[in-house]
Structures are given as C-alpha cells and as structure tokens.
Amino acid sequence: MRKLKCQSCEQIFDVAAFKPNLPCPKCSSKLTPSNAEDSGVCAACGKTAAESDVFLFCPECGKGFHVDCWNSNFGCSTYECSYFEVLKPMEIAEPVAPVRQSSFLQDEALQKAQEKAREEEELERQKERQKERLAYEGPILQDPLLLPKLKSYAVFAFGGMMAAAVLFASVLVVGYLLLWTIGALLGIKSPIFFSFVLFLLVGAGAGVYFAHRNLDTLLSD
Numbered sequence: 001m002r003k004l005k006c007q008s009c010e011q012i013f014d015v016a017a018f019k020p021n022l023p024c025p026k027c028s029s030k031l032t033p034s035n036a037e038d039s040g041v042c043a044a045c046g047k048t049a050a051e052s053d054v055f056l057f058c059p060e061c062g063k064g065f066h067v068d069c070w071n072s073n074f075g076c077s078t079y080e081c082s083y084f085e086v087l088k089p090m091e092i093a094e095p096v097a098p099v100r101q102s103s104f105l106q107d108e109a110l111q112k113a114q115e116k117a118r119e120e121e122e123l124e125r126q127k128e129r130q131k132e133r134l135a136y137e138g139p140i141l142q143d144p145l146l147l148p149k150l151k152s153y154a155v156f157a158f159g160g161m162m163a164a165a166v167l168f169a170s171v172l173v174v175g176y177l178l179l180w181t182i183g184a185l186l187g188i189k190s191p192i193f194f195s196f197v198l199f200l201l202v203g204a205g206a207g208v209y210f211a212h213r214n215l216d217t218l219l220s221d
Contacts, residue, residue: 002049004031005056005067012054020062035062044069044077058083130216145219152211152218160207164199
C-alpha cells in the first residue's frame with residue numbers, strides 16, 4: 001500500500017499496486033508518469049519511504065519524492081530536469097535609477113554651493129558658542145571674559161574721549177551756554193575747563209555704551 005498525492009487536485013490516495021500511468025480517481029490526471037521509478041527511496045533526502053509517507057512523482061523525470069522534500073526543494077531536485085526548482089518564486093529585479101550626466105561646470109557650481117553652505121553653518125555655530133560664553137550670570141570677578149570685556153570698555157572709552165577732544169573746539173560755543181546754566185550751579189567759572197570735562201565724560205559714556213552693545217562682535221574677533 002502506497003500513499004500518493006495528485007499534483008493537479010492535491011488529493012492523497014492509497015494505491016494498492018504501484019505502476020506507471022496511474023490515473024487520479026478524482027481529476028483523471030496522472031498520479032504517476034509513464035517513466036515513474038518506484039525505488040522506494042526519496043530522490044531528494046535519500047530515505048526509504050514508509051507506508052505512512054506521502055509520495056509524489058516528477059512529471060518529467062519520473063523520480064519519487066516525499067511531499068515535504070518536493071516542497072522544500074521547490075520541485076524536482078534533479079538539475080537537468082525541467083521541473084528543477086519549478087516552485088521557486090521568481091525574483092523581480094528592482095529598477096535601476098538612471099545615471100545623471102552632469103557637466104564639469106555643474107559639478108563645480110555644486111561644489112562651491114556646498115562649500116559656502118558649510119562656511120555659513122560653521123559661522124552660525126561660532127555665533128552660538130559666542131552667545132553661550134557671553135551669557136554668564138555668575139559673580140563678576142569669576143567671569144571668564146572679564147578681562148576681554150574690561151579691555152573693550154577701556155579701548156572704546158579712550159576712543160570716545162579722543163573723539164570728544166577733537167570735537168571740543170567746534171562745540172565751544174555750546175560750552176559757554178551750558179556754563180551759564182549747569183556750570184553756575186556746580187561752581188565752575190572757566191568755560192574751557194567746564195566744556196572739556198563735560199565732553200570727556202560724554203565721550204567716555206558714549207564709548208562704553210557702544211562697546212557694551214557690540215560685545216558679541218568685539219570678543220569674537
């Protein structure tokens with residue numbers, strides 16, 4: 001008694017006597033081809049078939065296989081047979097992207113644009129780091145930028161005083177007018193001395209204010 005599977009209707013039948021060209025009782029297709037070889041051994045795994053094993057035969061070469069071996073090998077295991085790996089899924093090749101043909105000028109322009117973008121990105125990072133350094137909120141004497149800040153204040157205060165000294169001569173008239181008002185209240189009688197001191201203080205204050213407003217630019221140089 002043998003158990004054979006029909007590859008057309010996939011039904012399993014008990015066959016008392018094996019012979020070639022056995023018809024399927026259900027669909028009338030062939031359970032065994034005309035060249036079927038009943039050696040009792042699976043052509044794939046090489047094991048002898050037991051009575052409970054379900055067999056099927058290759059329609060082309062006529063060799064017998066366990067159903068599991070046939071399925072796991074995606075069909076016949078004989079390389080020369082037309083049913084070799086007949087059940088194996090077909091591999092669909094992925095479409096190949098077209099190759100872009102770029103000219104030398106296009107490549108050069110692209111490279112310059114990338115370099116410019118990297119420079120701008122680096123500049124932004126430097127500005128962010130500088131802002132983080134300036135955002136110090138601890139004790140004044142422990143400020144890591146205390147000396148650069150004092151230097152900037154001193155430089156611009158001195159510059160403001162020099163500018164005030166140069167403008168002193170042109171605004172001497174204003175000093176005389178202020179002498180009669182503010183100078184009289186402070187007890188200063190010399191118009192030249194009063195005007196000089198006043199414009200030195202105004203220039204120094206303007207220089208310090210400008211330095212304070214532009215610290216982020218000054219310290220980044």
